Amino acid sequence: MNSWIDLHALWKIVVIGILAGAGLPVLFAVGLRALSAAPRLATVGDRPVTDDRLYGGNPAGLTVAVVCFAVVLAAIGWGIYSIVSSS
Amino acid sequence: MNNDFILVLVVMTALSFDFTNGFHDTGNAMATSIATGALPPRIAVALSGVLNLVGAFLSFTVAATIASGLVDSSIVTLTVVFAGLVGGILWNLATWYLGIPSSSSHALIGGVIGATLAASGGHAVLWHGLAQKVIIPALLSPIIAGGIAALGTYLVYRTTRTIGTRARSHGFRIGQIGSASMVSLAHGTNDAQKTMGVITLALIAHGTLSSGAKAPYWVIVSCALAISLGTYIGGWRVIRTLGKGLVDIESPQGMAAESSSAATILLASHFGYSLSTTHVATGSILGSGVGRRGAEVRWSVAGRMATAWVITLPASGAVGALAYYAANGIGGTAGVVIIFAVLIAVAAGFYAASRKTKVDHKNVNAEWTGSVAPSEAGWAAVAAA
Numbered sequence: 461m462n463s464w465i466d467l468h469a470l471w472k473i474v475v476i477g478i479l480a481g482a483g484l485p486v487l488f489a490v491g492l493r494a495l496s497a498a499p500r501l502a503t504v505g506d507r508p509v510t511d512d513r514l515y516g517g518n519p520a521g522l523t524v525a526v527v528c529f530a531v532v533l534a535a536i537g538w539g540i541y542s543i544v545s546s547s
Numbered sequence: 548m549n550n551d552f553i554l555v556l557v558v559m560t561a562l563s564f565d566f567t568n569g570f571h572d573t574g575n576a577m578a579t580s581i582a583t584g585a586l587p588p589r590i591a592v593a594l595s596g597v598l599n600l601v602g603a604f605l606s607f608t609v610a611a612t613i614a615s616g617l618v619d620s621s622i623v624t625l626t627v628v629f630a631g632l633v634g635g636i637l638w639n640l641a642t643w644y645l646g647i648p649s650s651s652s653h654a655l656i657g658g659v660i661g662a663t664l665a666a667s668g669g670h671a672v673l674w675h676g677l678a679q680k681v682i683i684p685a686l687l688s689p690i691i692a693g694g695i696a697a698l699g700t701y702l703v704y705r706t707t708r709t710i711g712t713r714a715r716s717h718g719f720r721i722g723q724i725g726s727a728s729m730v731s732l733a734h735g736t737n738d739a740q741k742t743m744g745v746i747t748l749a750l751i752a753h754g755t756l757s758s759g760a761k762a763p764y765w766v767i768v769s770c771a772l773a774i775s776l777g778t779y780i781g782g783w784r785v786i787r788t789l790g791k792g793l794v795d796i797e798s799p800q801g802m803a804a805e806s807s808s809a810a811t812i813l814l815a816s817h818f819g820y821s822l823s824t825t826h827v828a829t830g831s832i833l834g835s836g837v838g839r840r841g842a843e844v845r846w847s848v849a850g851r852m853a854t855a856w857v858i859t860l861p862a863s864g865a866v867g868a869l870a871y872y873a874a875n876g877i878g879g880t881a882g883v884v885i886i887f888a889v890l891i892a893v894a895a896g897f898y899a900a901s902r903k904t905k906v907d908h909k910n911v912n913a914e915w916t917g918s919v920a921p922s923e924a925g926w927a928a929v930a931a932a
Binding site: 463464465466469470472473474476477478480481482483484485486488489490492493495496513514532536539540542544 | 605675678679683687691692695696698699702703706707709710711714715717718719722725726729732799802803806807808809810811813814815817818820
């Protein structure tokens with residue numbers, strides 16, 4: 461089996477693939493969720509009210525969102541860097 | 548010298564293949580973004596074209612892998628390379644006409660192997676290398692990409708449950724632009740290299756370059772331009788199948804699918820596997836359909852595609868072998884010239900036939916009615932919009 465499939469490479473592709481290919485969209489989603497959170501005062505029960513706008517007005521949410529998006533962009537930058545450096 | 552003329556024809560044929568590779572694969576990066584409205588169709592293909600151009604220059608690991616790991620490169624002649632390209636181009640045109648996303652890489656590899664078999668028989672093909680570097684990755688990569696996309700889609704929908712639908716669509720459309728761009732970039736670094744490798748191989752066979760030489764700059768530039776122009780022309784038929792025919796796709800799914808594709812392609816090529824971007828992209832789109840509860844996946848379309856994939860290597864191989872027999876049979880320069888003329892005639896035929904059931908940027912997003920060209924009702928809906 462080993463001469464047909466490089467299991468070491470396969471393992472790395474799957475793991476890093478999941479982290480980057482699924483992890484980055486999830487991080488982006490977390491950022492969006494934080495971004496759309498309404499200011500603390502507007503709650504119904506224990507859930508913040510959102511009114512279907514992208515930016516909900518919560519400054520803490522905005523901060524979290526910016527951090528998330530920055531990490532996503534950094535990961536993309538690192539991805540491009542590794543294309544160029546493995547040439 | 549006669550050989551110089553054949554070389555010129557081979558280079559022209561190789562660039563033509565690169566061009567068909569471009570428009571065949573535009574959908575891999577952009578179909579989901581066009582289907583969800585993240586990008587207007589013409590801007591999407593223009594962006595993809597530019598990024599393919601940039602990507603082609605980013606990495607200079609020239610894949611003579613196309614021939615070095617698959618066939619015995621000491622027996623390759625210009626006519627073999629030419630016939631292989633003819634096989635690849637004709638298969639690309641046929642699948643494009645039918646709107647089937649199929650692998651241009653496999654079409655090229657199949658054509659070259661078919662031509663090699665015709666020229667020198669089975670001992671000239673490195674079957675183990677073919678299995679290890681082409682066939683097994685072709686089977687595994689869509690499954691891996693699909694799995695990652697399914698996981699990503701599921702998690703993304705769970706995470707964004709509290710966001711309003713409109714806001715979520717808007718946010719992920721922006722995200723799609725980023726992920727689709729990454730796939731275009733990855734495609735440029737990957738696929739343009741293959742044609743550069745083939746032209747380099749032809750130059751080596753011709754004697755201009757010594758074995759193991761790197762691609763000259765004019766080869767890099769011309770291949771980059773060819774693939775980016777082809778991308779810009781936009782294989783609308785294939786885009787339509789990927790964006791509308793497989794899964795009715797929303798923007799979170801689109802972003803998850805494209806991210807999975809980009810990650811899989813970049814990682815695999817880092818480890819030396821030259822993947823089919825088409826197989827990966829399609830696997831991701833299917834995976835994103837599985838990942839969202841209530842999403843419709845048209846498995847019949849997927850099944851048709853899988854069939855096309857399985858027969859790509861043998862079919863393009865058969866055409867490549869035929870092309871070799873014909874060109875070699877007629878002999879010398881005349882053989883190559885005549886087959887080149889036949890190639891142009893057949894290509895013109897496909898193009899003329901495609902105009903009868905035209906798919907372009909205006910109707911690429913029409914409702915899917917079972918075939919790649921929209922039906923009368925589909926056209927009416929487009930006209931009314």
